[in-house]
Amino acid sequence: MSALRNILILEDEKLNSERLLRLLSQIRPDVKVAGIMSSVAKAADWLSENECPDLILMDVQLADGLSFEVFNRVEVKCPVIFTTAYDEYAVKAFKYNSLDYLLKPIDKDELEAALAKFEQAVQTPQLPQALMEGLLAKMQPKEYRTRFLLPYRDAYRKINVEDIAFFYSHLNISYAYLFTNEKVVVPQTLEALEQELEPRNFFRVNRQYIVQANSIEQVQNYFNGKLKLKIKNAPEEVIVSRTKAPLFKEWLDY
Numbered sequence: 264m265s266a267l268r269n270i271l272i273l274e275d276e277k278l279n280s281e282r283l284l285r286l287l288s289q290i291r292p293d294v295k296v297a298g299i300m301s302s303v304a305k306a307a308d309w310l311s312e313n314e315c316p317d318l319i320l321m322d323v324q325l326a327d328g329l330s331f332e333v334f335n336r337v338e339v340k341c342p343v344i345f346t347t348a349y350d351e352y353a354v355k356a357f358k359y360n361s362l363d364y365l366l367k368p369i370d371k372d373e374l375e376a377a378l379a380k381f382e383q384a385v386q387t388p389q390l391p392q393a394l395m396e397g398l399l400a401k402m403q404p405k406e407y408r409t410r411f412l413l414p415y416r417d418a419y420r421k422i423n424v425e426d427i428a429f430f431y432s433h434l435n436i437s438y439a440y441l442f443t444n445e446k447v448v449v450p451q452t453l454e455a456l457e458q459e460l461e462p463r464n465f466f467r468v469n470r471q472y473i474v475q476a477n478s479i480e481q482v483q484n485y486f487n488g489k490l491k492l493k494i495k496n497a498p499e500e501v502i503v504s505r506t507k508a509p510l511f512k513e514w515l516d517y
Contacts, residue, residue, distance in 0.1 A: 266382055267294055271309070271316040273333070274346070275301040275326040276506050278470075282369060283320060283346075290375045302326040307336040315341040318362075318381050323347035324510055342384065344377050348462070348510075368454050407461040411439070413447060422447065424464075428478035428495050430456055432471050442478070444496045466514050468492065468503045476515060 270287065274280040280299050287294060297316045300306040302325050310333070321330050321343050333339065348367045362384060363377040411422045427439045432453045439449050451459065457467050467473045474494055481493035488505035490512075503511050 267291065267317050267378060269295040269297045269316045269318075271297045271306075271319045272299045273301075273306050273319060273321040273325060273330055274299060275322065275324070276504075279322070279346075279367065279369075283374075286369065286371050286374050290371065291378060300325075303328050303330060303332045303336070306330070306333050310337045310339060315339065317341060318378075319343045321345050326506060342381055344381070348457075348467070366458070368457065408459040411449060413449065420447075424460065425475075428475055429497060430465075430473040431497075440496050442495065462514075463517070466511060468501055468507065468511060472497075472501050474501065479515065482512075482515070 272280055272283055274283065284296065284299075287296065297313070298309060300309055304327060306325070319339070319341055321333075323330055323345055324347060330345075342362045344363045344365060346365045346367060346369060362380050365373055365377060409424050411424070413420050413422060422439065422441070426441050426443075428442050429440050430449070430453060431438045431440060435452075437449050437451055437453060437456065439447050441447070449456075453467065453470075453473055456465075456473055460473065463476075465473050465475055472494075474492070478495045478497075479492055480495055483491045483493075485491040485502060488508055490503040490508045492501040492503060494501050
């Protein structure tokens with residue numbers, strides 16, 4: 264019998280929490296989701312008033328700050344699997360009850376493997392050292408895509424990543440817009456490109472756009488905490504959601 268009965272989710276983006284719920288229903292249909300908390304304050308209140316679940320899936324960046332603050336406000340007795348779009352928090356995650364560290368967008372197989380680690384850890388007290396070694400392995404420098412080789416007429420064309428202002432998705436087709444105002448089709452989805460592109464240079468601002476830092480000509484405040492971007496050669500103004508706006512400003516300011 265599985266030791267995993269209930270999970271608490273800390274995630275401030277609805278699309279990501281819905282994805283987690285969908286994946287959990289597929290790989291662990293008997294597991295109950297005890298709740299979904301979008302902020303440090305809500306998570307701390309919930310944990311202080313309820314019995315700790317078997318496991319917490321914890322996004323690093325919540326609506327009101329980093330989720331590490333939860334540990335400063337309340338005692339967290341259960342294991343944690345951190346999720347985030349960035350890998351620079353991995354070292355800090357070691358300080359807490361971390362079983363694993365998953366990069367967004369969450370992959371079904373990786374989530375299933377992480378849950379299996381939890382179940383194995385419950386049965387094997389010596390496992391934490393092995394888990395730590397696994398986390399350290401994940402922190403090895405990652406090589407990101409530097410160019411694309413794309414079909415062009417009867418031959419191929421090389422396009423360097425630094426020449427791309429932004430990526431845009433429409434009707435399940437991904438396009439790369441060059442700084443020269445040329446548009447080319449790329450075979451990858453935006454989800455795949457998120458994993459392949461250097462995160463210091465590219466940011467997924469919404470479901471349709473991944474932008475390069477050098478393409479951003481103007482950032483304006485928009486209603487309800489959103490941001491409006493003017494992107495070089497973009498056919499429209501690009502909107503950053505309220506939940507992504509703090510992350511975007513932190514990324515652009517670094």
